[in-house]
Amino acid sequence: MRRRLLALVCVSASLLGGCGLLPDRAAERRTVTVWLMQHSASPEFLGRFTEEFEREHPALDLDIRIQEWTGIGEKVQRALDTGGPGGPDVIEVGNTQVTQYAEGDGLLDLTLESMRDWGRDAWLPGLAEPGRWGSQQYGIPWYAANRVVIYRKDLFRRAGITAPPRTRDEWLTVTEKLNTGGNQGIYLAGQDWYTLAGFIWEEGGELAEGDDGVWRGTLDSPAALRGMEFYRRLQALGDGPVDAxxxxxxxxxxxxxxxxxxxVAVPGLARAVVRQNPDLEDRLGYFPVPGKSAGRPGAVFTGGSDLVVPADTDVREGAVEVVAALTGARWNTDLARTMNYVPNKASLAGSVAGEEGVAAMAAGAAQGRATPGTPRWGAVEADNPIKEYMTKVLTGADPATEARRAARRITEALAFD
Structure with missing residues (x-):
């Protein structure tokens, strides 16, 4: 009888917060606020993810808030500076933006989690490398996108070309063959510096190099000059403007x-092409930017997003669980299939093999790189000397002289006040 009475007392008391024997589940629940960028994930994906995550984590609620890219840098920085309750606990940021936020000690160091549980060594380098500041990992790769070659299958067939080129030398030969009959073999604008960066990396060069926090421009290195020379030869096989x-x-x-x-563009640009010319819908194909040798695509700039956690979050464990889930194999491949992205690991590329453009992008992403890992790189892009350098070379100026001038300007832009 005493046992039955105790049970009744506990059941009644639980309605008022428990008798000390039963936990108060409502009081234990915590909310993880997640900032994701507009169009990064579909509403359907986010609905699936939220439902399952909350079911698997009964003590956590997700509050996903969609942000616009315009002005996001200042908004994120204010959130990191202000901190406290009500701010974001997980933030999606561009992969090249991580260092500027990590520099001010605003982000949580996720090195141990990434090394122990998340397979850091397998991440795409173009997402993983810019997510590091020093030896610490602050940005966790989420998804990637990079340039491929979008081509006209019918024009290739008409020119007797039966397969996409596998090497850069083959690419030049094929493009020259296509550059007849009033057609441009390739349209490559003179100041497409992201594409140039890939050619420089493929030669073993860099845009800039850092030593103990001191950075200097390196466009004048022999490897970087070889990359520019390949760009010049390829660009000349079309009528792209040299000054734009x-x-x-x-x-x-x-x-x-x-x-x-x-x-040379991300595969998604094909949708814009077809909207303007529906007759091209079934005539477009894709292949990775060729490298110097067959069997390995060329280096390319990798864009995309990393997930970061503010250092002062008051739901640290919950935030880490959200990052682990979104970047883990299950939800990462789901996102890639849903949004036609490249997953964050080369080993997951098979999940998008059915989409020709995305498969080409995933193959190239394995050789992907990002801009130099300094928070000052934005100052370079603000008044980009690389573009001016490219135009000068394409209009006949001495490459070595112009490369030295551009490298000096990069060095000055990367110098801390």
Whole structure:
């Protein structure tokens, strides 16, 4: 009887917060606020993820808030500076932005988690490397995107080309063959410096190098000059403007006019091409940017997003659980299939093998790189000397002289006040 009475007392008391024997589940629940960028993930994906995550983590609620890219840098920095309750606990940031936030001690060091449980050594280098500051890992790779070659299958067949080129030398030969009959073998704007960066990396060069926190521009190295020379030879096989980048005019519109055999772009640009010229819908193909040797794609700039955790989050364990889930194999491959992204590990590329453009992108991503890992790199892009350097070389100036001038300007931009 005493046992039955005790049980009744406990059941009644639990309605008021428990008798000390039963936990108060409502009081234990914590909310993890997650900032994700607009269009990074579909509402359907986020709904699936939230439902299952909360079911597997009954003490956690997710509050996913979608942010716009415009002005996001300042908004994230304010959130990190202000801290405290109500701020984000997990933030999606561009992969090249991590160091600027980590520099001010605003991010949680996730090195141990990434090394022990998340397979850091297997991540795509273009996402993993910019997520590090010093020897610590602050940004955890989420998804990637990079340039491929989008080409006209019908123009290739008409020119007797039966397969995409596998090496850079083959690429030049094929492009020259396509550059006839009023067609451009390739449309490559003169200031497409992201594409140039890939050619420089493929030669073993760098845009800039750092030593003990001191950075200097290296466009004048022999390897970087070889990369520029390849760019010059390829760009000459089309009519791309030498004094503008790929958005002036937008290369999708130029390609849609129907007289261009190839462009270098992310696969998603094909949608813009087809919207402007529906007749091209079944004529477009994709292949990775070729490398110096067959069997290995060339180096490319890898864009995409990392996930970071503010250092002052008050739900540290919950935030880490969210990052672990979103970047883990199950949800990472789901996101890649849903959004046509490259997963964060080369070993997961098979999940997007059914999509020709994404498969080409994933193959290239294995050789992906990012811009130099210094928080000052934004100052270089703000008044980009690489673009001016490219135009000077393409209009006949001495490459070595112009490379030295551009390298000095990069060094000055990377110097701390």
């Amino acid at each position: 980048d790929e958005e002036h005019p937008p290369q999708a519109g130029v390609f849609a006019e129907g007289r261009v055999a190839q462009i």
